[in-house]
Amino acid sequence: MSDIKVKTAPVLGVDGRSAGHLLEIDNLHVEFRTRDGIAKVINGVSYHVDAGETLAVLGESGSGKSVTAQTIMGILDTPPGFVTDGAIRFRGKDLLTMGKDERRLVRGEGIAMVFQDALSALNPVFTVGFQIAELFRKRRGMSRADGYKRAAELLDLVKIPAASARLRDFPHQFSGGMRQRVMIAMALALDPEVLIADEPTTALDVTVQAQIMDLLAEIRRDRNMGMILITHDLGVVADVADRIAVMYAGRIVEQADVHALYGKPCHPYTLALLDSLPRLDLKGQELNTIKGLPPNLLRIPSGCAFHPRCRMARDICSAERPALVELGGVRSSACHFAEELYGRE
């Protein structure tokens, strides 16, 4: 690895807040103003990530995990999306209130993002080398030749064979896995401190998925980056993540250390998700599923949004929304029966 870069700068709040986290999302609210009404896509999400740590954000489609990422990157389409409340602090500074130009410079250098479908996330009319080199030319003031040289190094870093020869190829000439590597190389180009990977392996087949996840894990470790891994795939996160935040209907329902979460899920939704995984020892039986559909965000159920689908639901669940309560230090769960679940053997 030629490109090891460990960032040790202290993370201190500028406004006198406690020395915060590298990236901290605080009580974020986002709504989509559509013709049919206001869809509350994110309803008070808070999570954080520190250098060298991987946070996995887990949830079904429509749970708001990708919208959170888009809001962090500032690529939320407005309209229809509007941030109505909350803060996103990067190194203690709120991205949502800072100036346009200041925020633009955070993108790519502070926080970068890997998209789900690399084919559509790369410009089809330029060669891969040109696109990466352009980044260096514009943001680092490098010459064309130097830019291409750095681009080749990057492609090499993400283990693309014959890197310098492939600079002249267009995105569609790469295979799915190689293309995702290009995407990762591009996100890494400006040495970001936080990398957001939005379902980076969904478009890939299983063996390639593993390669990409391991590549991401390796790069995160080598560069001591913070990583937010957004996924709906429970299998993908188990090996890579340090902590997991489970989202449902725009809220975090459970947050815990990866081993704790898999060992003893403390929210019925997490429990149901883990139950729905296919298991070898139950071969031949019908798969467990979560009954019903994710809620319509225009009409989120009263109380706990999960109660219509919950096996443990009682009267209180439809009446009162459970708060995210801490259980034994680092983990938290938003369920009326969280303590009960936590206390079980």
Add this chain to the structure above:
Amino acid sequence: MSSPEVATATAEAAVAPVTPAPAEPPRKDKPRSLWTDAWYELRRKPLFVISAIMITIFVLMAAFPWLFTSVSPTEADLNRSLTPPDFGAWFQFGKGGQFGYDLQGADVYARTIYGARASIVVGLSAVIGNMLLGGFFGILSGYLGGWTDALLARFGDIFLGLPFVLGALVILSTFAPVQSSPSAFRITSLVIVTFITLGWPSFARIMRAAVLSTKQLDFVHAAQALGARPGRIILRHVLPNAVAPMVVVGTITLGAYIGAEATLSFLGVGLREPVVSWGIMIGEARQLMEAAPYMMAFPAAFLAIAVLSFVMLGDAVRDALDPKLR
């Protein structure tokens, strides 16, 4: 790169078979970007090859008419008035009269050759102007959206609401009344400006639609996420991926504009003396249809072939640039 973690072990195992794979596929004439792909497609199309050859000839005619005739188109000798075509002269360069002589005794062949210049200049300039102006406003309204879009759309509708020929008649007869005789440069630019004034909203609409669909694509978001400025996003990411539909319409419109230029010249409000144009020639020939039908036949044939060539080229380009038709 050694690490005790299990995850890395599987990483190494999984990546290992990929690394040594020689990445040397046969890519001698592998199609590449949209444009090289389109070129690859075009070269094998007879429709394109024929129209391209015809257009090359017309462009040569417009740029270097003296390659085709050594006779001046404006030199008139009343002694030769209405002399019919001399078919014996067709293979003798420098001898006039191949297509006969008009009422004033000017060489019809030379005038037909020189007439290509007006058509090509007007058609090409009008289309390029339309693309620049319409493209600019189309990008603006598509990318910015909101009230900019609404305002530009309504503004464009004013021009789009006018029927083309009526609108052109009104503009041209106002700024260059039928009886007046403006200079060649003035009247040519006036016709071009008229075409652009009436044509840009259609181009803007096409561009706007293409920009709307392009700006939602992931790579535009990816560029934003890497901190690219709006100007760079538009020039590098939106424009190159949204320009194809406008190029197609532009090529087809070029043929239509050549026809429209001839129409307006025929009606007496478009190009007029001293400009030499097919439309003017057809207009003059109209009154002498029975006495000298050749005066009509040759410029009309050239006009028809030129329009047809550009429409055919437009069709071929559309087929090549639209992947769905492949």
